[in-house]
Amino acid sequence: MSLIDDLKQLKQSAVSRINSQDADIEQLRVKLLGKKGELTALLKGMKDVAAENRKAVGEIGNDVRQTITELLAEKKAAEAEAALSKQLEAEKIDVTMPGTKALIGQPHVLQQIIDEIEQHFLGLGFQVIDDTVDSPEVETDEYNFERENLPKDHPARDMQDTFYITPEILLRTQTSPVQSRSLEKHDFSKGPLKMIAPGKVYRRDTDDATHSHQFHQVEGMVVGENITMADLKGTLLSVMQELFGEKHQIRMRPSYFPFTEPSVEVDVSWDEVTPDTKPEDIKWIEVLGAGMTHPNVLRMDGVDPEKYSGFAFGLGPDRLAMLKYGVDDIRQFYLNDVRFLSQFNRKGN
Template identity: 55%
Template sequence: MDLKQTLNELRQQGLEQIKAAANLEELNQIRIKYLGKKGPINQALRQMKTVTAEQRPQIGALANTVRDDLQTAITQTKDQLNQKQLAVQLAQETIDVTLPGRPRALGTAHVITQVMDDIEHLFISLGYQVIPGPEVEEDHYNFEMMNLPKDHPARDMQDTFYITNEILLRTQTSPMQARVMEQYDFSQGPLKMISPGKVYRRDTDDATHSHQFNQIEGLVIDQHITMADLKGTLELVARHVFGQERQIRLRPSYFPFTEPSVEVDVSCFACGGQGCRICKYTGWIEVLGAGMVHPNVLVNCGIDPQVYGGFAFGLGPDRFAMLKYGINDIRELYANDVRFLEQFQGE
């Protein structure tokens, strides 16, 4: 059998096998079989030495034609198989758009976050800056700048988690107040700020206490600030959170960083001040602590207490949330039980 006949038969066989290929893998095996380096076409061309010089150009041209015909057929068949495979895939993945959709549950902000956001928006509307700070703080700012020097007995009330002798998890957000007061330029106007965030105190977790909780502390420093300004501000907060009918009262107390200091009560929103189980039949509920900024704190921050004064207050969003929504166990706020949290969808 001469080479010309051999090449023509290889073309015929190859085209028939390519046409019969059922899938891409089978087609690739045919390509390797006929067009690979060890394929029959290359094997036939190695016999060119047995062909006369006059026939060699014809045989070479025929070999190239056979190779091109097989490659063209493989490319066309590959496109057809790809289209067929795509059609099968589309048929299997058909979506019935008339079926009802699957509703996705929508989340909402945590109840504490809702309360904090609400209070922050109130103070922003009053011209306050919202200035958060680091949860890992220096003892110097957490205690000493707040008129709590080393070995001060009041530190026992805020026993905390120390990382080193001078670094701790903050027990209050007031360290940020000290940092701001140190740098503040009163030519810009009065300093009005709140500092929200998590705080930590070594405590036994029970229904009303947690080693971690949230706090929002507020500060106003300017000339001619009085206790009346403090009372008006806190009355506005109480009515915003607990209802416009609420009244507040101030009771003398002690905080190292304020003088005078007060505990702030709000008239019971459950009984209207008549006395009930929630207010322990007193008609009042304690909600926060406050007072006029202690002169020592001002001096520590480089502010002349003969010229400037101000007030400070600290409230707990966790307690506000518990009182507002009737939550009787603070641990529920941190248990991440969706059944509990989904009750507070926000407004």
């Protein structure tokens, strides 16, 4: 049999095999056209063909190669289309069915409380200082304690034992250092200093239902001419009513803090207070500490206490959130349990 006959027979066989239902297109491509394939093997016989017949044999060989290549491509495209149709059929979507509601995140409940506090004080003309430059969490002993009228070996330091990096560098126990840094920079010729400093603080507390070694604080200060305790009470009443409702009241009890004089503990009424509520029926719960800024604090920050006075206060967003939402364990705020955190939204529902 001549090479031409062999090529024609291969073409006929290839067409039959490619069109077979069980054909493996890739295997057939290698078997027919590969380096060791059937067509390649046949064309090696070209060396034995007479010179005058090589052109005709070459044309037939090219025709066989082209036919096989085109058929393989067509079969491969048909198989891909069939597979796609099968996939689309299996994965088809009924567009008339209700869609799945996407879960949208929300700020952490503590951040929501902080945002409420910040927005309220911004409305009162306060500035919010919470950047890492003016409000560093790694502080010096001088700004964290000494500038707050807490010299070394002061017994009140025991209540704020913290994490020391060196004897003079520590994790801040309060955001009060921001007040000192602000007082140093403030130009009183432009008016009083009114600021709040939200942020994380650290103390060596044993974690339990009401204590955490890391928690949040919003400290505030107003310093200017003729600032009085009445200004302090009015400011704190406004923010407590913003958080808990306009019918809640506050009371102030004498206390002691090294950085204020006089100092007070501030309570908020557990229930709403109406004109008919008897004083003895009001239940109070402590929420924060405050007082008139100690003259020593002003003096150490370069402010003349004979000319200027001020008040300071410290809010605990963690504690306020526990009271507002009835949370009985502060650790719930830090466990990242979405089932717990998703209960709280900006409307407080």
